[in-house]
Structures are given as structure tokens and as C-alpha cells.
Amino acid sequence: MVPTTFYVLLSAALFTIGVLGVLIRRNAIVVFMSVELMLNAANLALVAYARERLAVDGQVLVFFVITVAAAEVAVGLALLVAIFKSKRTADIDEVSMLRG
Amino acid sequence: MDFVLFFLTAAIALAGAIAMLVARNAIHSALFLLLNFGAIAVLFLLLQSPFLFTIQLSIYAGAIMVLFLFVVMLLGAEQVEAAQDKLPWQQPLALVMGAGLLVIAVITAVRGGSNDAPPGGEAAEAFGDPASLGELLFTEYLLPFQITGIILLVAVIGVVVLNQQRNQAQSEETPSERPGSRVQP
Known part of the structure; x- marks a missing residue:
């Protein structure tokens, strides 16, 4: 079996890539994809630790994370469509109406 | 055998994630993310989670990615980053802070995780049953x-x-x- 640390290291790398995507990219849809990537990286770490400790609870938690991610994507993409209808762009630099 | 499969899948997952990050076209990003989700699903299977493998493929790779692709094509938002960046200093700063985060995460992972193989035996055989x-x-x-x-x-x-x-x-x-x-x- 592969040691748990390897999985957690892979999860850390994927999470960092997701954070970079949120910080660097300006296409709002790609930013959303990066958030999904971060959620997936967290899931991978949870499943790896569940396997190490032989506790199914970790997998249950991943199940809940996937459910919440699905709801988040639905609402987020609906928001994005609404923004696109009014602003005609998916560039998050253009959407600064709430700036003080 | 496990190690070969793990490193192969991990390489595919990392390649998919990095390609998603750098792809200029949002549709390409979505398809690379699909590759990454598939690789992570295989990793779930390696970790004895057949139920999560199925969920990952049907919900993430199926429903969520279809939703993403649909919205990208509906809005025609494949390439919205053609204009000049308003915050040019943000990108190098993001790279530096991302590297810092990676260092912290790696230190935490190495200190917290064990380098031994996970336990086997009878309890492990029954583990992960849906x-x-x-x-x-x-x-x-x-x-x-x-x-x-x-x-x-x-x-x-x-x-x-x-x-x-x-x-x-x-x-x-x-x-x-x-x-x-x-x-x-």
C-alpha cells in the first residue's frame, strides 16, 4: 500500500494549484473550477486519512462535501449567468459594484 | 503495483490541474478539470472507496462538469481575459503566496502523516464497503x-x-x- 503521506502531499499540491487559480485567473468560470479543485483536494486528504485509520466516518464527510459542492456550483453558476446578463462579461475585474 | 498506479494517476491529476490553470480557453480548462476528476476517482478506488469512486464519476465528472461546460457555451465566455490586466502586480504576488502555502501544507503533511503503509488485515478487507x-x-x-x-x-x-x-x-x-x-x- 502507498503511505498516506503521499496522498496528503498530492492533496496539498492540488489545493495550492486551486488557490493559484482563484488568485490569478480572471475568468469567473475558471475561478469556480479552481474552487472545485480545492474541494476535491480536501476530499482526497479525507479519504486517505479514513483509509489509514480504517474509519468510514471520513468517507461520510466526503459524501457531504460533494453534496454541498453540487449545491454551490448550481447557485454559483446561476449567479454568474445573472451577472453576465447585466454586465455582459465574465471577467471578475469588471464586477466591482460592491467596492467601497 | 500499487506504487506504479499511484504515481501514474497522481501525475495525471497534477498535469490536469496545472493545464486547467494555464489553459487560455475556458472549455479546455473544463476538460482538463474533467481529467483531474477522473484521476482522483481512480485514487479513491486505490484507497478502497468504491462508493465515493462512483459518486465522484457520476456527480463531479458527470453532472457538475456538464453544468460548467453548458454555462461556458451558453455565455460564450471562453476567452474573457483578452483585455489588459488591471492589477498586474497581483500575479507575481499570488505565485509567491501560493509557494508559501505549498511549503506550509507540505510541512504539515509530513509532520502529521505517517510514512508507514496503512494497516492491512481482516479489518482492512471489510473497510470501504458501501x-x-x-x-x-x-x-x-x-x-x-x-x-x-x-x-x-x-x-x-x-x-x-x-x-x-x-x-x-x-x-x-x-x-x-x-x-x-x-x-x-
């Missing part, structure tokens, strides 16, 4: 499970309301411009 997961879901985690149902319901209602309100506001504000506004690019 039946045991379902049993836990309907006994110990019954309340959170029902709350996820409410969350999904709220999400569905939210999506409907978000797009309905927009249509009403548009027709109330500019009743005369409505035919013309549709042909605008």
Missing part, C-alpha cells in the same frame, strides 16, 4: 444527511429565484428596449 457507509449515514449521521436534503432544496429554489427575478426586473425597467436588447452581442 453497505457500512450507508448504515452509518442512516444511523449516526441521520441529521446531517437530512440537512443535505434541505441544502439541495434551497439550492434548487435559489437557482430558480435568481434567474426569475432578473427576467422580471428586465421587463419592468425597459419594456420598450426588450426586442432590441436581444440582438446585442
Whole structure:
């Protein structure tokens, strides 16, 4: 079996890539994809630790994370469509109406 | 054998994630993310989680990615980053802070995880059975499970309301411009 640390290291790398995507990219849809990537990286770490400790609870938690991610994507993409209808762009630099 | 499979899948997952990050076209990004999700699903299978493998493929790689691709194509938002970046200093700063985060995460992972192989034996053989997961879901985690149902319901209602309100506001504000506004690019 592969040691748990390897999985957690892979999860850390994927999470960092997701954070970079949120910080660097300006296409709002790609930013959303990066958030999904971060959620997936967290899931991978949870499943790896569940396997190490032989506790199914970790997998249950991943199940809940996937459910919440699905709801988040639905609402987020609906928001994005609404923004696109009014602003005609998916560039998050253009959407600064709430700036003080 | 396990190691070969792990490193191969991990390489595919990392390549998919990095390609998603650098791809200029949002559709390419979505497809690379699909590759990454598939690789992570295989890793779930390596970690003895057949139920999560199925969920990952059907919900993430199936439903969520179809939603992403659909919205990208609906909005025609494949390439919205052609304009000049308003915050040019942000990108190098993001790279530096990302590297810092990676260092912290790696240190935490190395200190917290064990380098030994996970336990085997009879308990490991029975681990990850979908039946045991379902049993836990309907006994110990019954309340959170029902709350996820409410969350999904709220999400569905939210999506409907978000797009309905927009249509009403548009027709109330500019009743005369409505035919013309549709042909605008």
C-alpha cells in the first residue's frame, strides 16, 4: 500500500494549484473550477486519512462535501449567468459594484 | 503495483490541474478539470472507496462538469481575459503566496502523516464497503444527511429565484428596449 503521506502531499499540491487559480485567473468560470479543485483536494486528504485509520466516518464527510459542492456550483453558476446578463462579461475585474 | 498506479494517476491529476490553470480557453480548462476528476476517482478506488469512486464519476465528472461546460457555451465566455490586466502586480504576488502555502501544507503533511503503509488485515478487507457507509449515514449521521436534503432544496429554489427575478426586473425597467436588447452581442 502507498503511505498516506503521499496522498496528503498530492492533496496539498492540488489545493495550492486551486488557490493559484482563484488568485490569478480572471475568468469567473475558471475561478469556480479552481474552487472545485480545492474541494476535491480536501476530499482526497479525507479519504486517505479514513483509509489509514480504517474509519468510514471520513468517507461520510466526503459524501457531504460533494453534496454541498453540487449545491454551490448550481447557485454559483446561476449567479454568474445573472451577472453576465447585466454586465455582459465574465471577467471578475469588471464586477466591482460592491467596492467601497 | 500499487506504487506504479499511484504515481501514474497522481501525475495525471497534477498535469490536469496545472493545464486547467494555464489553459487560455475556458472549455479546455473544463476538460482538463474533467481529467483531474477522473484521476482522483481512480485514487479513491486505490484507497478502497468504491462508493465515493462512483459518486465522484457520476456527480463531479458527470453532472457538475456538464453544468460548467453548458454555462461556458451558453455565455460564450471562453476567452474573457483578452483585455489588459488591471492589477498586474497581483500575479507575481499570488505565485509567491501560493509557494508559501505549498511549503506550509507540505510541512504539515509530513509532520502529521505517517510514512508507514496503512494497516492491512481482516479489518482492512471489510473497510470501504458501501453497505457500512450507508448504515452509518442512516444511523449516526441521520441529521446531517437530512440537512443535505434541505441544502439541495434551497439550492434548487435559489437557482430558480435568481434567474426569475432578473427576467422580471428586465421587463419592468425597459419594456420598450426588450426586442432590441436581444440582438446585442
